[in-house]
Amino acid sequence: MHVVFVEPRFPGNQKDFVRGLHEVGAKVSAVGEAPLDALGPDLPRWLTCYEQVGSVCDESALARALQEIHRHRPVDRLEATVEAHILPVARVREAAGLAGTSVKTAHLCRDKPAMKEALREAGVATAQSMGGGDADEILRFGSRVGYPLIVKPRAGAGASGTYRVEDEPQLAALLPTLGVGHGAEVAVEEFVEGHEAFYDTLTIGGVVVHDFMTHYYPNVLEAMRTREVSPQFIATNRIDAAAPYAEVRELGKMVIDALEIGTSATHMEWFFGENGLKFSEIGCRPPGVRAWDLYAAANEMDLYREWAACIVHGRTAQQATRRYSAGIVTLRPERDGRITGYEGLEKVESRFGEWIIDVHLPSPGTPTQPVEAGYMANAWLRLRHPDYDELRGMLDAVGRWVRVRAA
Known part of the structure; x- marks a missing residue:
């Protein structure tokens, strides 16, 4: 199978989708916005063809690039994994007669009011x-x-x-x-009051073959507006054992059916409060903020290869172990400016070193990013642990102990 992947360079984990396709035996080409010599050492050796365009959201340019690649080697699939790319890629894909997410499905997953209207008609509880x-x-x-x-x-x-x-x-x-x-x-x-979380899946022909459940602390709107908190999200390993997750899974299946999602990654946000479980929104794509890295570390699997195996072979190759829960804690600079240093890291290393997945600490002198720029905009640390409650306490402790100094 020859798969054309849209925008392999940015964000940084995009190259892992290309790697996954290559490793499961696909011929892989790509369309991106950077010149070939800016793709780094790995991507060119995984790619059969590469076409540069001014914008991958320019459907005319994307269609021309697809035609040029097809001229060298017939194309079987055209895939994208970034929210802004899903709908333009679906339009080009459908016009080319290729299999994959339809324009109708891509539109409903992108246009929030149209999405909620379709889901209400299908009996899905939503705001x-x-x-x-x-x-x-x-x-x-x-x-x-x-x-x-x-x-x-x-x-x-x-x-x-x-x-x-x-x-x-x-x-x-x-x-x-x-x-x-x-x-x-x-x-x-x-506005829906309640705890906010997300449910992510890989589906083949509309059937969920992998799924993961992740909790926000605090809810996203507060996390992206409040410097004084060190926000977290944590992927639980209790998804198969805790009865309340069965209701979320059933809700997810209703959404997948209603929006006619076939073979794809999905990212669904939900709330649970006094009025019960409410669906929020869905993306017909993987989650952002490199959540798949947490799932991979927690479940001892290569989720990028699993996505590729679903696309290329219509089957999975691994099962999630559910051995660990895994999470990220965002470490906010005390003020906007430039990073001057860090405090408390030695304590974190001595107490939790064996459970650290990875850490990102911008070097002194690096300009800070605003709070609303997101979970990975400044410093962060990711941990895993077999016990969810223990992990949450560890992430809380990291948020209390570590200080990111700025001036």
Whole structure:
């Protein structure tokens, strides 16, 4: 099989998808935005062909690159794993008559209001929502549903550009700053109280063959707005043993069926609170923030190869051991500026050294990134441990002990 992979260079773990395809026996070509000589030492030896384009979201350029690669060697699949690439790649794929995620499915996984409408029709419990660019209609929605509300880009990912709105005056003031009334559209939804987590799968023909459950502490919106917390997410190894996860798995199956997801990775966010389990949103792609690295470390498997085996051979090669839980703790600089040093690392090493997966510590002099830039924007540390509760306590301790100094 000849697979064309879209954008192999950025983010950094993109090359592992190419590696996985190569290792399971596929011929691999790629379309990317960097010149060939910028791909590093590994990618060129895994690739059969490479085409550079100005933007992989430019469907015309992507289609021309696909045609050029196909001219050298017939193409069987066109794949992407980054949220912003999923829909344009689906359109080019469908126009070329290749198998894979359909335009309909890609659209529903990208357009949050359309997604929630389709899922409500399928009986999936989810927040009330709407999408549009009419400020008066949005304000009427707020009056009907009540506050607080969540306002986000219609095709956003994660907490990027997401706002919690407490009342009508705040909503009315926010909308023009987001371009509403000037051609822009937003997604607006009921705010759901509860614990936030995510459920990730690999599917073959709509059947889940691998799945993983991960918890946020605290919820994402707070984590991406509050410097004083050291946010975590933790992948549990109790997914098969804890009864409440069966309900999440059933919810996930309903979503996969309703959106007609075939052979793909998925990333689903959910909440659990006083009103029970509520679905939040789905991406027809792997999770971000290198969550797959945690799953691999926790389950002693190469998840990139497993994804490739699903795409190329329609089967899996490994099973998750569930031996460990694994998590990341974000270490925030005390202020914006430049990193000057770290405190508390020796204590972490002496107490938890055997459980450390890896650590990222930008060198002194490195400019800090803003809090809202995400879990891996500055310093971070990842751990694994056989006991979930013990791991959570360890990550809490790291967040208390380590200080990232900046000036």
